Amino acid sequence: MRNCATLGLAVLVLSMPTRLAESSPTSSLPTITANDNRTPAGQLKNGVLELCLELREGVWYPEAESGGHRNVYAFAEEGRPLQSSGPLIRVPQGTEIHASIRNTLPIAAKVYGLHQHPGDPNDAVRVAPGESHDVQFTAGAAGTYIYWAATSDHSLDTRDEGETMLSGAFIVDPPGAKADDRIFVLGLWTKGGIGEGEEIPSINGKSWPYDERVTYTTGETIHWRVINPTASEHAMHLHGFYFNVDAVGDGERYERYANDQRRTVVTEKIDEGHVFDMTWTPDRAGNWLFHCHMVVHMSPSESLHPPAKEPATYSPDHDHGATMGGLVIGVTVLPKANREPAPIAPNATRKLQLVISENPSKIPLYNLEVKDLAAPTPTAPAPGANLPPSLLGPPIVLVRGQTTDIEVKNQTTQPTSIHWHGIELESYYDGVAGWAGTSQRTSPVVAPGGSFIARMTPPRAGTFIYHTHWHDMSQLLNGLYGPLIVLEPGQKYDPEHDRTFLFSIGKYAPFGYLLLINGHPQPDPVTLQVGTRYRLRLINITDNVVDMRVRLTSNDAPLQWKVVAKDGAALPQAQLKNSTAEMWLTVGETYDVEYQAASPIVANLEAWEIRFPSLVAIPLKFVASK
Numbered sequence: 241m242r243n244c245a246t247l248g249l250a251v252l253v254l255s256m257p258t259r260l261a262e263s264s265p266t267s268s269l270p271t272i273t274a275n276d277n278r279t280p281a282g283q284l285k286n287g288v289l290e291l292c293l294e295l296r297e298g299v300w301y302p303e304a305e306s307g308g309h310r311n312v313y314a315f316a317e318e319g320r321p322l323q324s325s326g327p328l329i330r331v332p333q334g335t336e337i338h339a340s341i342r343n344t345l346p347i348a349a350k351v352y353g354l355h356q357h358p359g360d361p362n363d364a365v366r367v368a369p370g371e372s373h374d375v376q377f378t379a380g381a382a383g384t385y386i387y388w389a390a391t392s393d394h395s396l397d398t399r400d401e402g403e404t405m406l407s408g409a410f411i412v413d414p415p416g417a418k419a420d421d422r423i424f425v426l427g428l429w430t431k432g433g434i435g436e437g438e439e440i441p442s443i444n445g446k447s448w449p450y451d452e453r454v455t456y457t458t459g460e461t462i463h464w465r466v467i468n469p470t471a472s473e474h475a476m477h478l479h480g481f482y483f484n485v486d487a488v489g490d491g492e493r494y495e496r497y498a499n500d501q502r503r504t505v506v507t508e509k510i511d512e513g514h515v516f517d518m519t520w521t522p523d524r525a526g527n528w529l530f531h532c533h534m535v536v537h538m539s540p541s542e543s544l545h546p547p548a549k550e551p552a553t554y555s556p557d558h559d560h561g562a563t564m565g566g567l568v569i570g571v572t573v574l575p576k577a578n579r580e581p582a583p584i585a586p587n588a589t590r591k592l593q594l595v596i597s598e599n600p601s602k603i604p605l606y607n608l609e610v611k612d613l614a615a616p617t618p619t620a621p622a623p624g625a626n627l628p629p630s631l632l633g634p635p636i637v638l639v640r641g642q643t644t645d646i647e648v649k650n651q652t653t654q655p656t657s658i659h660w661h662g663i664e665l666e667s668y669y670d671g672v673a674g675w676a677g678t679s680q681r682t683s684p685v686v687a688p689g690g691s692f693i694a695r696m697t698p699p700r701a702g703t704f705i706y707h708t709h710w711h712d713m714s715q716l717l718n719g720l721y722g723p724l725i726v727l728e729p730g731q732k733y734d735p736e737h738d739r740t741f742l743f744s745i746g747k748y749a750p751f752g753y754l755l756l757i758n759g760h761p762q763p764d765p766v767t768l769q770v771g772t773r774y775r776l777r778l779i780n781i782t783d784n785v786v787d788m789r790v791r792l793t794s795n796d797a798p799l800q801w802k803v804v805a806k807d808g809a810a811l812p813q814a815q816l817k818n819s820t821a822e823m824w825l826t827v828g829e830t831y832d833v834e835y836q837a838a839s840p841i842v843a844n845l846e847a848w849e850i851r852f853p854s855l856v857a858i859p860l861k862f863v864a865s866k
Contacts, residue, residue, distance in 0.1 A: 244292030244318045244340050249375055254806070270320065271465045272298040272304065272314050272322040274445035275707040276452055277409055277423035281317055281327035287632035288468035288698040289331050291339040291445065295349060295367070298322040300405075300590070302429070302440050303534040308544045310429060310440075312405065313345055315389075315808040324445030324779070325425035325469075326408020329387065332450040333412050345391075353387030353410060356380035357491045384465045384487065384495025384515040385410040405429050405442075409468030421463035421517075422454065426510075428470035431543075438543040439536065444813040447539075447541065448531075455572045464518050469509045474567065475785045475826040479659070480672055481770040482809060483520035490673045492614040492730050500814035506662045506807045507533060508787065511828035519625075522573040526667020527675050527682075532567035533828035534784045539711050540565030563674075563711040570675065572668075590614065590644045592636065594658065594706070597651040597721065603746065604724040605718035608633035613623075630759025633722025636706060637733045640726055643697040650686045657686055659709035660696060660724065661828065662808045671709045677798075698726040703740075703810025707709045711805060713783060717745055719759065721781045726808070737772060743788060743847050755785070755847055765842075765859035773836040776845075785849045791836065792821035792860075794843045805832035837862035 241426040293315045300312045302487035331337065343349055354650040354848035357380035367373045388407040405427045413419060427442035444449050456462055469491075470475055487496040491513045497503075508798060510516055522528075531538045538564070593611040610633075623747040639645055648658050659671035671694065676683035686692045707721035723740045725734060744756045754761040768774060780788055792799045801821040802812055807830055825847070837843070841862050848855040 244294075244342070244379045249363055249654040269311060269814055270296075270298045270322055270503045271322050271809065272312065274427075274451070275323035275325050275328065276444055277328045277425060279324065279328065280330035281595055282329070283333060284335065285482075287334065288336045288338060288820075289329075290343070291329065291337060292318045293327065293351075294318050294337065294342045296344050296791070297323060297345065300429075300445075302442050302445075302447045303544060304543070312429075313349075313391075315408070318342070320721065322581060324405065324442070325427060326387070326406070328411070330409075330411040330413065330419065331379050332417075333379060333382045333415055334389050336393070337377055338538075339373075339375050341365060341367050341374055341375070342372040343369055345369055347391050349391050350393075350599060351387065353385060353428075353491065357383060357385050357412065363494050365571055365699070377604070379412045381494065382412045383496075384410065384467065384489055384517055384790060385494065386467060386491035386513060386515065388469050400614060405470075409467050411465070411466070412481075416547075418572050421465055423465045423467065424569065424722070425467045426470055426474060428472055428537075430471065430544075430661060438541075439542050440541045441532070441537045441809065443522050443567055443733060444568060447544075447566050448538075448564050449568065450531050453570040455574060456522060457574050458522055458576050461519065461521050464520075465515065466508075466510060466518065469513060471512055472537075473826070474510050475507055475531045475786050475828050476510060476538065476567075477531060477661075477828045477856050478520065478527075479529045480524065480667060481508055481520050481528070481675075482664075482807070483508075483518045483521055484785045485516055486519055487517040488514065489516075489706075493570045494812070497852070499813055503806065505807045505829075507826065507828040509824060509829070510718075524664075525573045525575040526670075526678055527665060527672075528549060528571040528573065528667060529672060529675070530569040530571060531564070533662055533826075534786055535711075535713055535716060537567045538797040539713075541762060550700055552793050588640055590639075592646045594633075594646055595649045598653065603718075603748070604631045606715065606720045606724060608719065610636055620639050631719040631756055632742060632759030633689060633719060635725055635733070635740060638696070638698050638724070638726045639731075640698050640701045643695065644728070645693050645695050647688050647691055647693045649691045652686050652689060652752040653687045654710075654712065654715070655687050656708055656710045656715060656720065657683070657692075658694070658706055660694065661705040662702070663704055663724070663726075664699050665694070665696040667695060673710070700808060700810075701726045701728045701731075702805055702810070703779065703832050704808050705779055705830065707781050716781070716783050717753070719744075719746075723777065723779060724776070738775050738777070739766070740750070740777040740779065741845060743782060743790070743856075745785065751854075755849070755852045757845070757847065757856050757858045761854070761856060763858040765861050767861045767863060770840055770862050770864045773834055776801075776833050778831045778833065778836060779826055780827050780829050784827065786826050788825045788827075788847055788849050790823055790825045790845070790847045792843055792845050794841045798822050799835070799843060801833045801834050801835040803831060806830070 282289045292589040301309045316322045348368045352364045356377045387410045406433040429440040431438040433800040591613040595609045597607045657671050657673040673685040704724040706724045757763045800818045843860040844857045846857040
């Protein structure tokens with residue numbers, strides 16, 4: 241048996257199925273500390289890592305240490321504090337790993353992932369109560385991996401409530417590589433099942449606004465590793481900037497993309513038990529966010545903050561940045577020292593208004609109107625504008641390179657803020673009240689009866705979204721969103737060749753919540769022309785439908801289309817190809833696809849989610865020109 245008395249290790253959290261404690265723990269259990277995943281566990285010497293893990297019980301505080309807590313199981317380096325997420329295992333490729341796992345718990349545990357990668361995902365070390373187990377292996381291929389444990393015979397994505405945070409990062413670096421990245425391990429404590437019971441999201445062991453804030457400088461190249469050992473998919477969205485997805489993995493296998501195959505995105509779906517590596521470079525100072533776009537995972541946990549019996553009263557002095565919670569990272573970008581001031585933007589050549597009003601007790605609850613203050617004629621109507629009222633705002637159409645002021649006028653009885661999803665703009669206008677901007681000038685709430693002017697000069701043409709960033713689910717479920725389309729200079733918004741299909745959620749009696757296309761649960765057919773190449777702009781701005789499946793079929797068989805853009809960024813030539821007309825479209829994502837019918841057909845654009853009780857489809861009737 242390995243002697244671990246002089247070795248110290250980091251921590252791996254295992255939640256127990258306990259109830260929320262409203263006061264300080266009455267036991268003498270140690271406190272679990274947040275793990276920023278910067279310090280590797282164990283002792284590395286002469287190409288050998290000596291690692292001693294010990295399973296113990298502790299108290300986890302996802303927010304403040306004076307707040308709610310859970311008594312959970314955790315891994316610790318012997319003689320060191322418990323941590324969440326688990327202890328960081330980080331070694332150069334070719335390292336020999338000698339690890340010992342001691343189980344002080346009253347229940348047996350199985351530990352997965354402590355083997356050479358890639359390996360057998362079912363390979364597990366079983367450690368009985370009061371026993372220790374040694375493992376020895378070579379680190380394997382360079383990459384980002386996961387190790388995890390369970391006290392029952394479940395897979396990583398079906399673990400019980402007490403097991404859902406028992407996980408950690410396992411990084412193997414290429415020879416001579418510099419560890420200049422940050423590692424973010426997503427956590428999701430659950431009780432009662434994903435989406436059905438209590439959930440407490442966290443990143444590196446803490447929930448916003450109690451988690452770590454990161455600070456960078458403009459022009460700095462930033463590398464992150466995002467690891468999802470939870471039992472839920474997530475849609476990770478970066479405000480204000482694009483990032484490149486450099487590599488992906490499933491916890492056992494890891495693939496680094498060739499340069500011409502890297503995705504340029506603002507939102508990336510990460511499946512259960514998966515990882516991705518990303519690179520980005522900020523060119524604008526200010527406060528930004530990186531978060532899961534599922535509303536339930538970026539709102540304060542109801543397990544820690546039960547819903548109030550009375551509706552909250554709006555207060556202009558409240559810290560509205562704290563109305564977020566869960567899987568949110570605050571990013572501050574500082575200007576370079578001695579940097580020349582940015583040129584003063586010219587007077588806006590275009591002025592728009594987004595007017596938000598209420599329609600109480602009717603669908604939609606929120607009515608949106610876009611006004612071009614300089615145009616003699618109204619802007620282009622929303623898709624389906626001639627149909628009955630729908631849960632869809634009109635499109636806002638901008639031009640690449642043209643400075644535009646959009647005045648958000650709030651004529652409702654509730655505060656709000658509007659985020660310009662995917663648009664590269666100054667932080668102050670990003671639409672996160674109480675956080676966006678700087679400490680000297682923070683983006684305000686758009687109070688009832690108030691207004692706010694957002695200025696933007698879009699640097700690229702593409703398909704984007706405007707939507708509420710106020711953390712009140714009812715706003716997103718009642719139509720406070722719409723397409724945001726940026727055209728090339730001189731290009732006209734032409735519905736004859738350009739069609740937008742926005743997927744959202746709305747409540748329709750007696751069915752409850754349904755998937756919608758362009759604001760309707762049963763949209764009317766659309767007539768299109770054979771031989772015309774259409775750009776179909778696909779947008780998912782649901783609340784939590786993270787794994788929506790979208791396809792274009794005829795006679796139940798998928799057709800062929802060409803994906804030409806993602807999240808508003810045109811795909812490089814090496815990625816352009818015809819493919820089966822079926823894709824995952826996660827919340828906060830947009831895709832542009834091209835389709836041309838060669839003969840008269842009826843095609844169905846369909847969307848569904850396996851855990852959602854409805855499928856929505858819109859018939860596309862392709863007819864020959866007269």
